[in-house]
Amino acid sequence: MKVILKENIENLGFKDEVVDVKNGYGRNYLIPKGVASLATKSALKVLEENLKQRAVKDKKVKEEAVKTANALKETVVKVGAKAGEKGKIFGSINTIQLAEAIEKLGFTIERKYIKIKGEPIKNLGAYEADIRLHKDVDATVKFEVVEDK
Known part of the structure; x- marks a missing residue:
């Protein structure tokens, strides 16, 4: 099952990453807790557009972190x-x-x-x-x- 993470989860991934998890973990824990959403075609398109818009801002944040x-x-x-x-x-x-x-x-x-x-x-x-x-x-x-x- 592919899910899109809504926040950073240790040992799994970072916010806005698409990760592959076991069905039970995604359906019974991640999605009900609101920390992930199902990676459908439309959700992936929305995510791609958001990532494009956020790329410039993220570059500045990364420079500050360095x-x-x-x-x-x-x-x-x-x-x-x-x-x-x-x-x-x-x-x-x-x-x-x-x-x-x-x-x-x-x-x-x-x-x-x-x-x-x-x-x-x-x-x-x-x-x-x-x-x-x-x-x-x-x-x-x-x-x-x-x-x-």
């Missing part, structure tokens, strides 16, 4: 956390705290597009995270967990 990716690659984001004597953090650092730290630098990134590499962060130190800024633009950001005073 600029943001280059700026984030050059900076080291500092994330503050309360820590004990040996550098062990009370709790752990998650994507919410990283997104807030990046926002303080002037970049707005949704936390669901941030993937922290490796184990849960429970110690002070330097780490990396992957960020999806656009469907074609990914960035690796370096961040440092420092002790809050």
Whole structure:
């Protein structure tokens, strides 16, 4: 069954993509939830026209994402956390705290597009995270967990 996605779905595809899914998944989950529609001939024609109109706008968005990716690659984001004597953090650092730290630098990134590499962060130190800024633009950001005073 071919469906047109109405929004980004992790491990399936991006908005306005035509994807092939199993009949049950499309009929019982995607279409009733409103995240996809059936890919009929008329729906595909409408989608094609919308994509043509959106191509110029998308190019500008992609250029902005590339600029943001280059700026984030050059900076080291500092994330503050309360820590004990040996550098062990009370709790752990998650994507919410990283997104807030990046926002303080002037970049707005949704936390669901941030993937922290490796184990849960429970110690002070330097780490990396992957960020999806656009469907074609990914960035690796370096961040440092420092002790809050």
